[in-house]
Amino acid sequence: MAAPGGPRHFLSLSAAGGDAIAAMLSEAIDRKTARAGWPKGAPDADAPLAGHVLGMIFEKASTRTRVSFDIAMRQLGGSALILDSGTSQLGRGESIADTARVLSRMVDCVMIRTDDHAKAEALAQHATVPVINGLTDRSHPCQIVADLLTLVQRGKALPGLELAWMGDGNNVLHSILEAAALFRFNVRVATPAGYEPDAEFVELARAAGSTVVLTQDAAAAARGADVIVTDTWVSMGQEHTHNKLAAMAPYQVNAALMDGAKPDALFLHCLPAHVGEEVTEEVFEGPRSAVFDEAENRIHAQKSVLLWCFGKL
Ligand code: CP
Ligand code: NVA
Numbered sequence: 001m002a003a004p005g006g007p008r009h010f011l012s013l014s015a016a017g018g019d020a021i022a023a024m025l026s027e028a029i030d031r032k033t034a035r036a037g038w039p040k041g042a043p044d045a046d047a048p049l050a051g052h053v054l055g056m057i058f059e060k061a062s063t064r065t066r067v068s069f070d071i072a073m074r075q076l077g078g079s080a081l082i083l084d085s086g087t088s089q090l091g092r093g094e095s096i097a098d099t100a101r102v103l104s105r106m107v108d109c110v111m112i113r114t115d116d117h118a119k120a121e122a123l124a125q126h127a128t129v130p131v132i133n134g135l136t137d138r139s140h141p142c143q144i145v146a147d148l149l150t151l152v153q154r155g156k157a158l159p160g161l162e163l164a165w166m167g168d169g170n171n172v173l174h175s176i177l178e179a180a181a182l183f184r185f186n187v188r189v190a191t192p193a194g195y196e197p198d199a200e201f202v203e204l205a206r207a208a209g210s211t212v213v214l215t216q217d218a219a220a221a222a223r224g225a226d227v228i229v230t231d232t233w234v235s236m237g238q239e240h241t242h243n244k245l246a247a248m249a250p251y252q253v254n255a256a257l258m259d260g261a262k263p264d265a266l267f268l269h270c271l272p273a274h275v276g277e278e279v280t281e282e283v284f285e286g287p288r289s290a291v292f293d294e295a296e297n298r299i300h301a302q303k304s305v306l307l308w309c310f311g312k313l
Helices: 018-034 064-075 096-106 117-126 141-153 171-183 199-207 218-222 242-251 255-260 291-309
Strands: 053-058 079-084 109-113 131-133 162-166 186-190 212-215 227-230 266-269
Touching: 018 141, 018 171, 018 291, 053 064, 053 096, 064 079, 064 109, 064 291, 096 109, 096 117, 109 117, 117 131, 131 141, 131 291, 141 171, 141 266, 141 291, 162 171, 162 218, 171 186, 171 199, 186 218, 199 212, 212 218, 218 255, 266 291
Parallel strands: 053 079, 053 109, 109 131, 162 186, 162 227, 186 212, 227 266
Antiparallel strands: none
């Protein structure tokens, strides 16, 4: 979180708070509606970030986060540039603190995708401009703003929603649990033993009044759910082991699992997907899958995150 009077960082959903996230969702819907059918690079009528530049640091691969932040800045009237760790001095050992101070003199906001959440925190600590978490080993808050937007636009009320998570208890699930705490929805988490989410996030959601069930029974978790969510079984930077893939197999989202959920249940996946592993082609391509709305919504969600960071929301 930002120091009083300091820049507004977006490192986690919890630190931003429920009012901020609700305002982001409402703004995203308004802006998305207002520009329906426009060319994707055309700026919104008010171009609220005209003249502003976003710097994006990528220490890991990305398609959606990279493109959606770039297009989000264009639509807000600003621009964006990319620093890959392999082609910037960060990759040769320049410190985060120095990088933060230099970038703060050159750009108006910094987004970072890194393997080490502590690096995102250090960047925020030393930057004098807002810092956005574009995925770390710990969480993926921008993704979940887009997921909440997708759920709301598909007619799902967040309070009381029953969300079932299948597979690996990872960074994306951590941000879902933070959102559950803010919007009072319930999460059934089905993972193999040893792959549960960090207890800290489970406790956070429970302390806020959400019901969080941890189970190894995928069918039980899916039963009666409003939405089933999964992610790759092996996140970036993790080792691809035969044992992990074998342990995950019972948690594949398939037609039988979806049939146990509510008849109008949705399927979400942050992508990239490994169709045939964590989800079958039938579900991924099927009528209940909202994954490409979810991907598009990264743009609309990111615009709201940016406006909030710039103090315009
Ligand atoms: N969902 C997501 O963050 O995708 P990328 O890794 O392509 O950015
Ligand atoms: N859990 C995945 C999400 C990718 C967008 C990862 O960290 O690789």
